[in-house]
Amino acid sequence: MTPLVPAAVLIPLLGAAVTLLVGHRPRMQRIVALVALSAVVVTSVVLLVAVDAGGPLVMEAGGWAVPFGIVLVVDRLSALMLVVSSVVLLAVLVFSAGQGIADGDDETPVSIYYPTYLILGTGVFAAFIAGDLFNLYVGFEILLVASYVLLTLGGTGPRIRAGITYIIVSLVSSMLFLSSIAMIYGAVGTVNIAQISERMAELPVDVQIVLHVMLLTGFGIKAAVFPLSFWLPDSYPSAPAPVTAVFAGLLTKVGVYAILRTETIIFPGPELNPALLVVALLTMVVGVLGAVAQADIKRLLSFTLVSHIGYMILGVALGSAAGTSAAIYYVVHHIIVQTTLFLAAGLIERAGGSTSISRLGGMLAASPVIGVLFFVPALNLGGIPPFSGFIGKLALFEASAEQGSPLAYVLIGAGALVSLLTLYSLMRVWNMVFWRPAKDVEGYESSSLRHMSEAPGGATLTDARTTPRLMVAATAGMVAVSVALTVFAGPLFAVSARAGEDLEGPRFYVEIVQGRGG
Amino acid sequence: MTISLTLLIVMAVLYAGGIYLMLERSMTRVLLGFLLVGNATNLLILIMTGVTGSAPIVEDGVDAAEMTDPLPQALALTAIVITFAVSAFLMALIYRSWKLAREDELVDDPEDVALRSASSVPQDPASDATGDTDFGSRAEAAVAGARDVELEDELAAHDSAESGRSSGRAEGADR
Numbered sequence: 001m002t003p004l005v006p007a008a009v010l011i012p013l014l015g016a017a018v019t020l021l022v023g024h025r026p027r028m029q030r031i032v033a034l035v036a037l038s039a040v041v042v043t044s045v046v047l048l049v050a051v052d053a054g055g056p057l058v059m060e061a062g063g064w065a066v067p068f069g070i071v072l073v074v075d076r077l078s079a080l081m082l083v084v085s086s087v088v089l090l091a092v093l094v095f096s097a098g099q100g101i102a103d104g105d106d107e108t109p110v111s112i113y114y115p116t117y118l119i120l121g122t123g124v125f126a127a128f129i130a131g132d133l134f135n136l137y138v139g140f141e142i143l144l145v146a147s148y149v150l151l152t153l154g155g156t157g158p159r160i161r162a163g164i165t166y167i168i169v170s171l172v173s174s175m176l177f178l179s180s181i182a183m184i185y186g187a188v189g190t191v192n193i194a195q196i197s198e199r200m201a202e203l204p205v206d207v208q209i210v211l212h213v214m215l216l217t218g219f220g221i222k223a224a225v226f227p228l229s230f231w232l233p234d235s236y237p238s239a240p241a242p243v244t245a246v247f248a249g250l251l252t253k254v255g256v257y258a259i260l261r262t263e264t265i266i267f268p269g270p271e272l273n274p275a276l277l278v279v280a281l282l283t284m285v286v287g288v289l290g291a292v293a294q295a296d297i298k299r300l301l302s303f304t305l306v307s308h309i310g311y312m313i314l315g316v317a318l319g320s321a322a323g324t325s326a327a328i329y330y331v332v333h334h335i336i337v338q339t340t341l342f343l344a345a346g347l348i349e350r351a352g353g354s355t356s357i358s359r360l361g362g363m364l365a366a367s368p369v370i371g372v373l374f375f376v377p378a379l380n381l382g383g384i385p386p387f388s389g390f391i392g393k394l395a396l397f398e399a400s401a402e403q404g405s406p407l408a409y410v411l412i413g414a415g416a417l418v419s420l421l422t423l424y425s426l427m428r429v430w431n432m433v434f435w436r437p438a439k440d441v442e443g444y445e446s447s448s449l450r451h452m453s454e455a456p457g458g459a460t461l462t463d464a465r466t467t468p469r470l471m472v473a474a475t476a477g478m479v480a481v482s483v484a485l486t487v488f489a490g491p492l493f494a495v496s497a498r499a500g501e502d503l504e505g506p507r508f509y510v511e512i513v514q515g516r517g518g
Numbered sequence: 519m520t521i522s523l524t525l526l527i528v529m530a531v532l533y534a535g536g537i538y539l540m541l542e543r544s545m546t547r548v549l550l551g552f553l554l555v556g557n558a559t560n561l562l563i564l565i566m567t568g569v570t571g572s573a574p575i576v577e578d579g580v581d582a583a584e585m586t587d588p589l590p591q592a593l594a595l596t597a598i599v600i601t602f603a604v605s606a607f608l609m610a611l612i613y614r615s616w617k618l619a620r621e622d623e624l625v626d627d628p629e630d631v632a633l634r635s636a637s638s639v640p641q642d643p644a645s646d647a648t649g650d651t652d653f654g655s656r657a658e659a660a661v662a663g664a665r666d667v668e669l670e671d672e673l674a675a676h677d678s679a680e681s682g683r684s685s686g687r688a689e690g691a692d693r
Contacts, residue, residue: 157619160611160614160615161615178563182563185563185589185590
């Protein structure tokens with residue numbers, strides 16, 4: 001099984017090269033990209049099954065033994081993240097292919113879109129299987145550079161403006177990450193995560209905290225944790241719909257994944273956990289308050305994205321196996337549901353010609369399918385039973401109650417409140433966009449539309465276009481996957497629980513990596 | 519661990535200058551600042567080598583302890599390549615922005631401008647004129663290009679769209 005480990009990175013990278021070569025044949029590009037990502041889905045499912053049954057896989061690149069060479073590690077957490085991210089990337093690829101065929105590729109100039117998209121995937125997969133900090137940095141850089149290109153695709157004024165903010169913020173976070181790698185190397189003399197974990201415990205606690213905070217700040221910017229989340233709602237909504245969907249689903253979660261690894265393996269100590277709990281609280285509350293004030297669906301969803309990052313940080317900050325398992329399940333749930341919602345927003349934009357809830361109306365009569373495709377993930381994100389959002393939140397609350405500190409109980413209350421407010425903001429979208437008759441839109445007065453900030457471009461209505469079947473099918477597929485998270489919640493939660501137990505303390509991870517070196 | 523004081527001072531100066539430049543509004547200066555910070559970080563990685571020694575080539579009679587640690591050099595090389603690629607992309611972006619709008623300054627995000635004016639408290643015109651905070655006057659002075667016109671157009675469209683709703687509200691407030 002070990003040869004499959006680098007395949008997750010190599011297949012999309014080779015796919016990117018091939019799509020670049022056939023740049024003048026869009027049909028060919030689509031096929032290559034689809035085949036490459038389908039192959040990654042299969043590979044990662046095989047990896048997950050193998051890892052769950054037979055234990056983690058460790059691969060030494062180039063045959064150089066640990067700790068001299070680069071090491072790639074796939075444990076349950078990595079394999080699970082690989083499966084989810086490859087499924088999401090595949091679904092969004094189908095969505096964007098549908099959009100590209102219908103629009104004649106105005107939104108996404110095909111010759112660079114597919115290669116860049118595959119390279120984004122490469123970066124995401126590389127980050128998930130990296131066994132040393134520097135490789136994690138390289139994975140981050142691959143996905144970030146690809147995301148810079150995707151965000152500024154087409155080079156229109158608003159996208160350039162949003163892109164520059166995004167790029168500068170990302171550069172700062174990368175520089176922080178790189179400096180902290182340098183300082184960690186100076187302190188412990190290695191970049192191998194397992195070795196760092198062993199040697200870090202011997203350092204004085206204050207040095208540990210400095211390094212810890214530096215790493216967390218770098219990752220926190222990427223994961224959009226309050227107060228480092230300001231850039232996200234400004235930059236994501238301006239990109240094309242499929243790009244926003246994949247960014248929202250995956251990029252912040254790579255940051256969360258890095259935080260998860262940092263907290264469980266590199267710095268397993270509880271020193272910063274109370275601070276992280278406070279950060280989780282603020283992320284949840286501030287994010288959702290932003291969402292309540294938005295009239296633009298894409299911006300609203302961006303704010304709920306920030307808010308729900310708080311739940312994952314809560315799970316990580318509890319510092320228990322139960323908290324980690326719940327956080328892992330929540331990450332899986334959130335990647336799928338948030339991507340689905342952004343895809344549904346893309347469908348709304350096409351069918352209704354706008355993303356502003358004060359401009360849209362009567363969509364339920366006009367396109368009932370889109371209504372269903374929006375409604376199911378909206379309930380899911382809001383945490384209505386029996387959907388996976390409810391299961392994830394319940395697991396998080398149980399883990400918090402188990403920890404039992406007053407702060408943990410405050411977070412349970414805040415979490416319940418935030419899920420209600422999420423539901424409120426999404427149901428307002430539902431009421432305005434789908435239930436309100438189209439003829440009432442002009443001069444509509446309602447208390448629920450007061451005090452909302454409109455996006456500047458939101459007032460302009462573009463012509464409503466027909467929605468290609470492929471886009472609807474991709475979104476429907478994602479909705480089906482999100483429902484499957486409920487149907488197969490038992491096995492899935494069991495896998496997350498085992499992944500969480502693996503991460504209870506660094507001992508397991510260190511042993512599997514060092515075992516290869518010995 | 520012994521480190522070279524010269525390298526340390528150079529690194530500190532590069533960091534200070536780079537961060538200063540990155541806080542500017544002009545995108546070209548941000549790019550220059552990023553280059554300085556990138557080089558400062560490379561120096562930081564190199565400083566982490568510790569005591570320097572002979573070239574790290576395995577030979578008879580040379581003990582490993584006398585060699586320079588080669589790993590930071592490999593890391594710095596990778597970091598240099600990444601910095602190079604990102605700065606090339608940033609330059610392309612700055613050029614594109616210049617082609618579009620003939621300006622180098624980063625304008626305020628229109629969403630933020632809209633939020634600033636969309637507060638529910640009725641503003642009297644006098645405070646609106648003077649209360650244009652922090653970067654406002656500077657950005658307005660420097661921005662005379664096409665982008666500014668475009669932005670104003672957007673905001674005007676936005677205001678007129680809002681007026682239907684907000685005028686009813688304002689009347690209610692007057693009574």
